[in-house]
Amino acid sequence: MAILAGYRVLAQAFRPLAANLDGAFRLQGHARSSHLVLHTNELQYVRSGTYGARRHFSSDAKSGDDLCVRYLDGGDSGIVVFGINRPKAKNAISKNLVKMMSEAVDAVKVNNKVRTVVVCSMVPGIFCAGADLKERAKMHQSEVGPFVSKARALITELGNLPMPTIAAIDGAALGGGLEMALACDIRVAATSAKMGLVETKLAIIPGAGGTQRLPRAIGVSLAKELIFAARVVDGAEARTLGLVSHAVDQNQSGDAAYRRALDLAREFLPQGPIAIRMAKLAINQGIEVDLATGLAIEEACYAQVIPTKDRIEGLTAFKEKRPPRYKGE
Numbered sequence: 619m620a621i622l623a624g625y626r627v628l629a630q631a632f633r634p635l636a637a638n639l640d641g642a643f644r645l646q647g648h649a650r651s652s653h654l655v656l657h658t659n660e661l662q663y664v665r666s667g668t669y670g671a672r673r674h675f676s677s678d679a680k681s682g683d684d685l686c687v688r689y690l691d692g693g694d695s696g697i698v699v700f701g702i703n704r705p706k707a708k709n710a711i712s713k714n715l716v717k718m719m720s721e722a723v724d725a726v727k728v729n730n731k732v733r734t735v736v737v738c739s740m741v742p743g744i745f746c747a748g749a750d751l752k753e754r755a756k757m758h759q760s761e762v763g764p765f766v767s768k769a770r771a772l773i774t775e776l777g778n779l780p781m782p783t784i785a786a787i788d789g790a791a792l793g794g795g796l797e798m799a800l801a802c803d804i805r806v807a808a809t810s811a812k813m814g815l816v817e818t819k820l821a822i823i824p825g826a827g828g829t830q831r832l833p834r835a836i837g838v839s840l841a842k843e844l845i846f847a848a849r850v851v852d853g854a855e856a857r858t859l860g861l862v863s864h865a866v867d868q869n870q871s872g873d874a875a876y877r878r879a880l881d882l883a884r885e886f887l888p889q890g891p892i893a894i895r896m897a898k899l900a901i902n903q904g905i906e907v908d909l910a911t912g913l914a915i916e917e918a919c920y921a922q923v924i925p926t927k928d929r930i931e932g933l934t935a936f937k938e939k940r941p942p943r944y945k946g947e
Contacts, residue, residue: 685718686740687725689732696733696891697883698726703740710750711794713765716772723775730946733891734883735779737802738786742872745785745811748793769794770826777801777827780895782886786879787811787853787862788872797824800831803898804882805862806875807853813861814850834905836860890928891946896920 688699700722702709726732739745749769757765776783776798785791785799787807796813799805807813815828823829824845833841836859843849853875857865864882866874886894900919904912923929927947935942 684712684715685722687722694880694884694887696731696887697880698732698735700735700737701740702738702746705741707750707752708744708747708790709739709741709795710747710753711769711798712750712753713768715750716765716769720768720772720775723772723779726781727775727779730891732781733894734781734886735783736786736876736879736883737776737783737798738873738876738879739788742789744789745787745791746795746798747790748795748816766825773798773801773826777831780898781891782883782894782898784879784882786873786876787813788868788875792816792850793824793828794826797826797828797831800835801827804879805856806864806866806879806882807856807862808868808875809853809865810868811853811856811875812850813853813856814848815845816848816850818845819848832861888941888944890923890926890932890942890944892926892928893923896922 684702684704686701686703688701689695690697690699700719702715704710704712704715726735754762754765773794782804783802785802785805787799787805788811789808790812791799791807792812792814793816796815799813815824815832817824817828824832829841829845832845835841836844840859844851851859851861853862853865856862864875864878866878868874869877896919900912900916904915907915928942928944931944932942
């Protein structure tokens with residue numbers, strides 16, 4: 619019965635990810651969203667007005683782009699970076715940012731060549747300050763609900779991406795900004811970064827998954843304490859609480875968390891991409907059910923990797939004592 623239940627849970631999980639699973643066995647062409655897509659290897663910094671060192675991916679980046687998407691190449695091919703770029707609004711979540719991030723998520727989720735997504739900020743000192751309250755104040759009451767629903771849907775889709783996702787928190791991540799990071803599989807923060815779900819200060823509650831993901835990350839009692847008090851913690855305390863996996867001392871460039879996230883992404887690259895996707899699915903679905911059902915989900919996910927060419931390549935490489943060359947097939 620547990621096995622049948624496990625396959626039933628797995629089938630339900632596969633439905634919204636059907637395109638992704640098809641892509642796991644058939645290489646698909648690169649999907650590209652309509653916003654700025656950049657191909658460079660390293661972040662560069664330039665001075666920009668009163669906002670200090672402003673992060674740019676290349677000299678082609680435009681100040682009007684709220685999000686810059688970068689498909690890394692060379693040895694980092696397979697890593698995609700989402701760089702939030704709203705310096706004047708402290709990277710607050712606006713209608714346009716939601717639209718652009720939704721397009722970026724839609725593009726990578728059907729691209730079998732994408733191995734890991736890193737979400738970071740192009741603005742030193744800030745990850746994301748949450749909802750754009752200035753824009754929110756101009757909304758009619760009837761517009762607020764639909765906008766929050768779209769933001770919640772975006773963060774849910776980010777959490778549902780089939781490949782690993784890493785949030786690089788080099789500055790403040792508050793409200794919806796922390797909810798975005800919580801939707802990622804792994805969070806890395808600078809020790810100086812500030813994090814908190816502070817919505818109760820505004821007489822509202824976290825509305826993009828914070829009340830659900832924070833307890834799953836750090837436990838129910840601690841999550842209640844942080845939300846009830848609207849408490850903000852730094853990166854070091856966040857590491858102690860289990861809110862982030864790694865806390866690193868900030869560097870002069872202000873991108874220490876990004877660099878650590880990139881190191882993690884590079885650790886994932888040599889592994890079998892289909893296996894990683896199936897492992898993520900098994901973990902995400904299994905953690906929500908009893909152990910017997912979870913084991914059945916694992917069995918169903920394992921069955922997906924058996925017929926792959928990558929599995930045979932792994933065995934052959936082991937026999938020949940050479941690094942495997944996985945293609946995601």
